[in-house]
Amino acid sequence: MTHRDTERAERLSREASGWYVSLEEHPDDQALRDRFAVWVAESDDHAEAWARTKRTAAILAQIDVRDLASRNERPRRQWLVRVGAGLAVAAVLLLALGPGIWRDLRADIATGVGDVSEVALADGSKLTLGASSAVTFERSSGGRHAVVLEGQAFFSVAKREGVPFDVTAGSLNVIVTGTAFSVDLLGASPAIAVQEGQVRVAHEASGSAVELAAGEIARLGSDGKIETGQIDVRHVGAWRQQRLVVIDRPFGEVIARLRPHYRGLIVLAAPSLGALPVTGVYDTSDPARALHALASAHGAQVLTISPFVMAVIPG
Numbered sequence: 001m002t003h004r005d006t007e008r009a010e011r012l013s014r015e016a017s018g019w020y021v022s023l024e025e026h027p028d029d030q031a032l033r034d035r036f037a038v039w040v041a042e043s044d045d046h047a048e049a050w051a052r053t054k055r056t057a058a059i060l061a062q063i064d065v066r067d068l069a070s071r072n073e074r075p076r077r078q079w080l081v082r083v084g085a086g087l088a089v090a091a092v093l094l095l096a097l098g099p100g101i102w103r104d105l106r107a108d109i110a111t112g113v114g115d116v117s118e119v120a121l122a123d124g125s126k127l128t129l130g131a132s133s134a135v136t137f138e139r140s141s142g143g144r145h146a147v148v149l150e151g152q153a154f155f156s157v158a159k160r161e162g163v164p165f166d167v168t169a170g171s172l173n174v175i176v177t178g179t180a181f182s183v184d185l186l187g188a189s190p191a192i193a194v195q196e197g198q199v200r201v202a203h204e205a206s207g208s209a210v211e212l213a214a215g216e217i218a219r220l221g222s223d224g225k226i227e228t229g230q231i232d233v234r235h236v237g238a239w240r241q242q243r244l245v246v247i248d249r250p251f252g253e254v255i256a257r258l259r260p261h262y263r264g265l266i267v268l269a270a271p272s273l274g275a276l277p278v279t280g281v282y283d284t285s286d287p288a289r290a291l292h293a294l295a296s297a298h299g300a301q302v303l304t305i306s307p308f309v310m311a312v313i314p315g
Helices: 003-025 030-040 044-061 075-082 085-097 251-261 287-297
Strands: 117-120 126-129 134-140 143-150 152-156 165-169 172-176 180-184 191-196 198-203 208-213 216-220 226-230 243-250 265-268 277-283 300-306 309-314
Touching: 003 030, 003 044, 030 044, 044 300, 126 134, 143 152, 152 165, 165 180, 172 180, 191 198, 191 208, 208 216, 208 226, 243 251, 251 265, 251 277, 251 287, 277 287, 287 300, 287 309
Parallel strands: 143 165, 265 309
Antiparallel strands: 117 126, 126 152, 134 143, 152 180, 165 172, 172 198, 180 191, 191 216, 198 208, 216 226, 243 277, 300 309
């Protein structure tokens, strides 16, 4: 398939998904159905694109759409669980085709699918933003304050005496003076890992707080308290080198970590796999290949439904 053929297939898939959404929203609009009939009859390629879209919708309809949202439940996705099954599938199709549409409008800096960006901040600090991630900066009396809205971020903070650098990551707050650490919102709960220096991580709701040094990681536990552990400093922010390093993490979480690198939708259609522990290193520059390797190692397989949708199913 040539580049031009690929572009045409992608365009037709987008058009087919757009028709699906419109027909779900206006099932009684005969004029709309007439226009759709003309479109689908235009060529065999149009009919094939529509057939792929219907197959995708049929698979997605069998899945609880809440499983497709981040377990952090970003506000922009929560509405998916409040709509009917047909519209939910339609919304997920659009999510697969246009993730940039959903970028949080609060973001000062945001990255696209598969992109990693390094930014020099005004105070001399450096920020590296992972794929499909977003950060905003807010005024703070006597300090510097960043909010990670989505995805992953690595901060190398310039030390300024008496001027702290605060980072909000989900429900956790990080206070530093000069250090290098990562923020991760892709898992079941926010995670902070330190590469060098020290940080203080606090959870206001529970009143818990911990001090982290280089080689330590903190996550918010299911009981609302901060849990700590050890991490190889070489693995802190490994995503900056397009490496996904996981040690004894749930299969479903690994899927969630691959999604920001894939220009489409990855569906876990085998819920029984979700809790399986995974240890490995995956190349996020080729998310499809990484997904196949992950699935194969755990007795599953990957079904490519369309150019924009892959589903992990039982082997």
